[in-house]
Amino acid sequence: MRHGKYPFVIGFLIAPVALYVTFVIWPYAQAFWISMTNWRGLSAPQFVGFDNYRRLLDDGAFWKAVQHHGVLLLALPLITIAIALFFAFQLNVGGKSSGGQRQGVWGAKFYRVVFFFPQVLAVAIIAVLFQMVYRPNESGLINGVLMKFGLDPVLFLVKPNLALWSIIAVLVWQAVGFYVVLFSAGMASIPGEIYEAAEMDGASKVTLFFRVTLPLLWDTLQVAWVYLGIAAFDCFAIVAVLSVDGGGPDGATTVLAMEIYRNAFVYSKYGYASAMGVALFFLTITFAALTLRLTKRESVEY
Amino acid sequence: MNPQSTLPPTPAALPPTTGDPNAAGGRGSKGPRSEVRLFAGLGHVALAVWAVIVIVPILWTFLAAFKNTSEIFSSPWTLPAELRWENFGRAWTKANIGRYFLNSVIVVSCSTFLTMLLGSMAAYVLARYKFWGNRAVYFLFVSGLAFPVFLALVPLFFVVKNLGLLDTHTGVVLVYSAYSLPFTVFFLAAFFKTLPSSVAEAGMIDGCGHTRLFFQVMMPMAKPGLISVAIFNIIGQWAQYQLPLVLLSNAKDKWVLTQGIADISVNAGYEADWSGLFAALTIAILPMIIVYAVFQRQIQAGLTSGAVK
Numbered sequence: 001m002r003h004g005k006y007p008f009v010i011g012f013l014i015a016p017v018a019l020y021v022t023f024v025i026w027p028y029a030q031a032f033w034i035s036m037t038n039w040r041g042l043s044a045p046q047f048v049g050f051d052n053y054r055r056l057l058d059d060g061a062f063w064k065a066v067q068h069h070g071v072l073l074l075a076l077p078l079i080t081i082a083i084a085l086f087f088a089f090q091l092n093v094g095g096k097s098s099g100g101q102r103q104g105v106w107g108a109k110f111y112r113v114v115f116f117f118p119q120v121l122a123v124a125i126i127a128v129l130f131q132m133v134y135r136p137n138e139s140g141l142i143n144g145v146l147m148k149f150g151l152d153p154v155l156f157l158v159k160p161n162l163a164l165w166s167i168i169a170v171l172v173w174q175a176v177g178f179y180v181v182l183f184s185a186g187m188a189s190i191p192g193e194i195y196e197a198a199e200m201d202g203a204s205k206v207t208l209f210f211r212v213t214l215p216l217l218w219d220t221l222q223v224a225w226v227y228l229g230i231a232a233f234d235c236f237a238i239v240a241v242l243s244v245d246g247g248g249p250d251g252a253t254t255v256l257a258m259e260i261y262r263n264a265f266v267y268s269k270y271g272y273a274s275a276m277g278v279a280l281f282f283l284t285i286t287f288a289a290l291t292l293r294l295t296k297r298e299s300v301e302y
Numbered sequence: 303m304n305p306q307s308t309l310p311p312t313p314a315a316l317p318p319t320t321g322d323p324n325a326a327g328g329r330g331s332k333g334p335r336s337e338v339r340l341f342a343g344l345g346h347v348a349l350a351v352w353a354v355i356v357i358v359p360i361l362w363t364f365l366a367a368f369k370n371t372s373e374i375f376s377s378p379w380t381l382p383a384e385l386r387w388e389n390f391g392r393a394w395t396k397a398n399i400g401r402y403f404l405n406s407v408i409v410v411s412c413s414t415f416l417t418m419l420l421g422s423m424a425a426y427v428l429a430r431y432k433f434w435g436n437r438a439v440y441f442l443f444v445s446g447l448a449f450p451v452f453l454a455l456v457p458l459f460f461v462v463k464n465l466g467l468l469d470t471h472t473g474v475v476l477v478y479s480a481y482s483l484p485f486t487v488f489f490l491a492a493f494f495k496t497l498p499s500s501v502a503e504a505g506m507i508d509g510c511g512h513t514r515l516f517f518q519v520m521m522p523m524a525k526p527g528l529i530s531v532a533i534f535n536i537i538g539q540w541a542q543y544q545l546p547l548v549l550l551s552n553a554k555d556k557w558v559l560t561q562g563i564a565d566i567s568v569n570a571g572y573e574a575d576w577s578g579l580f581a582a583l584t585i586a587i588l589p590m591i592i593v594y595a596v597f598q599r600q601i602q603a604g605l606t607s608g609a610v611k
Binding site for chain 2: 004005006008009011012013015016017019020021022023024025026027028030031034083086087089090091105106107110111112113114115116117118119120121122123124125127128129130131132133137138139141144145148173176177178181182185233234236237240241256257260261264265270273274277278280281284285288
């Protein structure tokens with residue numbers, strides 16, 4: 001591969017690199033600069049140093065959002081992974097073993113197909129769907145039932161201490177199927193002999209799960225945790241569409257993405273919004289680095 | 303993956319679960335058996351419950367799409383008294399779902415095509431050609447995976463605005479493609495590396511140029527990888543909400559489906575046209591079910607490909 005290599009290489013790279021630099025790298029680079037200005041979009045931006053960041057520290061909405069990310073960061077991966085692991089184990093190892101061949105429970109294929117489906121839907125669509133499910137009167141899916149039984153309706157999205165959890169429930173609803181499939185792939189690659197050997201020694205299903213499946217699945221779990229953590233730092237579509245007036249009631253469900261959007265495109269505080277963006281970036285990076293560091297352990301080869 | 307290599311010592315070191323002499327055989331013993339049955343029974347119930355939790359809200363939406371407002375309020379759990387197809391007509395034309403749907407199809411097909419073309423070109427060159435700056439360009443692309451889109455949102459808006467592409471589909475297509483490149487390049491570069499070089503060399507000896515080699519030999523060989531990434535991109539771009547919200551805010555006739563549905567849900571509150579909203583939701587969800595039913599295997603493989611790699 002000699003003749004005319006460079007013209008070819010350049011010809012193939014120029015368009016993708018140009019597009020990528022214009023719309024991705026260049027905006028990212030600018031964001032750091034804009035975050036140090038008081039730009040409101042009209043006059044030229046003025047350099048104000050770390051003023052925006054200092055104001056962030058006193059901003060109640062910012063801290064509320066950070067706090068919600070903290071809750072999301074713990075709850076979303078924990079709940080999703082726990083449910084998905086349980087189901088994946090059922091679907092792959094839960095059934096009878098015949099001739100050393102591990103089998104899932106009856107109907108495993110059906111369950112896998114159904115569970116995964118919400119992953120295909122757009123979050124914004126799901127948010128509208130659950131607006132209907134959560135509606136506070138007889139027309140809601142859940143409250144319709146409760147009120148039939150003469151119970152009081154639950155104000156899922158209006159009660160400040162319930163709203164965030166109602167949103168987390170929807171995120172879990174969507175995510176579980178994806179991780180069931182992901183963990184199933186991981187479990188399928190664990191050789192059947194290991195289970196067989198363990199069963200010979202009298203290991204129960206519960207023991208199998210905790211002492212064979214879980215350790216051998218560690219790498220996949222780590223990936224899942226990072227993915228869900230990164231998802232916990234976004235949440236814009238779900239909060240913007242599902243919650244009461246974008247992050248409400250009274251900021252009870254707001255997230256950084258929501259605050260960035262509001263500050264930039266409602267209040268035109270571009271400098272301030274960019275400072276929030278930079279804060280979000282450092283939070284995300286710190287999380288990813290910490291997770292990979294803390295969960296690092298010798299992976300078991302098999 | 304070598305089954306003969308070391309194992310965690312746990313399974314072999316387990317104590318027998320019961321005092322029963324048969325316990326060592328595992329299957330003959332009473333304790334584990336009943337435990338197994340209980341565990342499997344519980345598991346079955348849990349699986350069925352979750353399937354219901356997934357299916358019921360969607361099914362309920364489909365049913366409500368045929369009801370009228372008073373039925374939605376008085377009997378949310380019963381079948382509609384009659385099939386009111388006019389709800390769909392209203393959603394399709396008056397609420398512009400047809401328009402939004404078409405916009406989504408246009409935007410996503412253009413941007414996925416562009417993403418795949420540019421992404422595979424870059425990935426191919428980066429994976430299979432040695433040249434000065436190769437690693438730098440590769441890491442430039444891959445670093446994009448680490449940045450949240452929200453960091454760039456403000457400057458991106460002005461970049462698009464200054465190019466005169468605000469409120470145009472062209473702008474959205476270019477932005478979608480640009481933001482899909484990191485994963486596409488990352489995934490496809492790894493894929494192109496695994497392809498055998500003997501075929502490429504044979505092609506070169508036969509006087510095949512670099513460009514023809516790529517389009518006629520390497521692209522067909524990379525088909526499985528290309529399909530996975532394409533599915534990943536189609537579903538990701540179809541679901542986009544924040545980017546069109548920012549980039550198309552003032553051109554309602556250009557809106558994509560996610561934006562449109564979210565907007566209808568706001569307006570449904572004012573106009574109390576709940577059945578129209580349910581119909582709109584149905585129109586948005588039903589095609590996904592059909593596509594998913596047909597390409598279920600490929601979609602699962604495509605979406606999880608990023609994590610398995």
